[in-house]
Amino acid sequence: MKNFSFLFLLISATVFAQKNIEFTDEVAAKLAEKPMLCINQQYPNKTAHIINNAEEAVLTPQELHPIFYGCFDWHSSVHGHWMLVKILKTKTSFAKSAEIIAILDNSFQTDKMKKEADYFTKYEVSQNFERTYGWARLLKLDEELAFWDNPKAKIWHKNLKPLTDEILRLWKNYLPKQTYPNRTGVHPNTAFAMSFALDLARATGDKDFEKMLVEKTKYFYLKDKDTPAYLEPDGSDFFSPSLEIAGLMRRILPQNEFVTWLNQFYNKRSIENISKIPVISDINDFQTVHLVGLSFTKAWCMKGISDVLPKNHPLKEKFKKTANVFLENGLPLVFAGNYGGDHWLASFAVYALSNE
Secondary structure: OOOHHHHHHHHHHHHHOOOOOOOOHHHHHHHHHHHHHHOOOOOOOOOOOOOOOOHHHHOOHHHHOOOOOOOOOHHHHHHHHHHHHHHHHHOOOOOOHHHHHHHHHHHOOHHHHHHHHHHHHHOOOHHHOOOOHHHHHHHHHHHHHHOOOOHHHHHHHHHHHHHHHHHHHHHHHHHHHOOOOOOOOOOOOHHHHHHHHHHHHHHHOOHHHHHHHHHHHHHHHOOOOOOOHHHOOOOOOOOOHHHHHHHHHHHHOOHHHHHHHHHHHOOHHHHHHHOOOOOOOOOOOOOOOHHHHHHHHHHHHHHHHHHHOOOOOHHHHHHHHHHHHHHHHHHHHOOOOOHHHHOOHHHHHHHHHOOO
């Protein structure tokens, strides 16, 4: 916590004085430091690998995953890579571009990526690995690379393809069998993952996958009413379960149908509750720090919902302003804790700031 006051003032000077928080070069530079430091940091690590035999018990994180072994866990490494790609793509004269390119060149190698893809078929239960949070993060990385007219990006995207293809195969096999959505506020949340999957399907013109996702979304959530969002959050949530659902539904429904659905989905009590800033009792606790991420995910959901609402809807301006409040709250906290937040929070901030 000793550097908190300095960093708070630094970011406040460049960000908080603005009427609308912007993704400036200065903010991007501070945030980029986090994944740049941890992408090649192997320990501490949570592999989530199911050990099938004694030989597997001694495998290191890097032996299991030659690319996405750093940043504490596989999915955080994936969205750390996404964040660096996003910064390179949007900050064309970024001071640390050469360093980032070197990191990504080291990661996006053909042989390494093939091993990452092979992991999902090599082990008996690995087809469930990172389902569906990590899968969603991987598809967002693929989407970012696919639509960047840059020579390096084209190589990286081509090399990523074996892993992307494997994730798409697994997801298309799993989705018809998924009977119920997961409504948690952490990794398994179904609405979050399906939102990213739908973004990828539409961006790449995968009509079959898009149709599957839209139909399943309606099956899961179209009849939802009076969601009990007044009970949110749980003690380690980094998602608002209700806002993730609304964020998915705004992607699939025409505006008038979405407004009708949204008006029945939320009541006043729930709206008031989800607009509250999360209370962080111990930012150095690896689970409690999730609540910092909650500010960023609420911000990007509220911004996305606000963008599709008609001008006269009472939540349009409320969600837009509240999203900014969440960003103001969350940004300085990215730099206030320990590795429990350092390994992942910056990428959440970048996604929220980039108005996805």
